[in-house]
Amino acid sequence: MNVQNVQSVPAHIDEFLKGNNEKLEEIYDEGIKVFGDGFLSFKCKKSENKMDVLFLNEEQILANFPVETWENLKTSRNNKKIFLIEDFDINSMFIVYI
Numbered sequence: 449m450n451v452q453n454v455q456s457v458p459a460h461i462d463e464f465l466k467g468n469n470e471k472l473e474e475i476y477d478e479g480i481k482v483f484g485d486g487f488l489s490f491k492c493k494k495s496e497n498k499m500d501v502l503f504l505n506e507e508q509i510l511a512n513f514p515v516e517t518w519e520n521l522k523t524s525r526n527n528k529k530i531f532l533i534e535d536f537d538i539n540s541m542f543i544v545y546i
Contacts, residue, residue: 457542460494461533465544472501476529479503487521487530494537504532 456462465472476488483505491500509518521530521543528545535542 457533457544458535458538461490461492461535461542464492464499465531465546472531473529475501475503479505485522487532490531490533492533492535492537494535 457465472488479486479488483503486503486505486509489502489504491502492498504512506518525545531542531544531546533542533544534540
């Protein structure tokens with residue numbers, strides 16, 4: 449996988465995040481309250497007008513990512529929320545710190 453740093457996400461993702469900010473914050477905060485740590489996972493298919501959102505707790509994250517990757521994400525977030533967004537139409541993944 450090719451990793452690149454970008455300053456923004458595609459417009460359709462940005463619009464979704466801005467238009468649903470309050471609800472996304474609610475889902476994230478509830479996940480943190482119940483599970484202690486984790487991030488929001490987004491599965492995007494613009495071609496189907498579909499965005500699935502799920503809070504992944506640490507156990508679920510470690511089932512899908514190496515421990516080192518998760519530790520690096522936690523270190524780099526600087527007390528921000530982590531949104532991991534997979535866009536299947538453009539075959540890309542974005543890590544957004546909010």
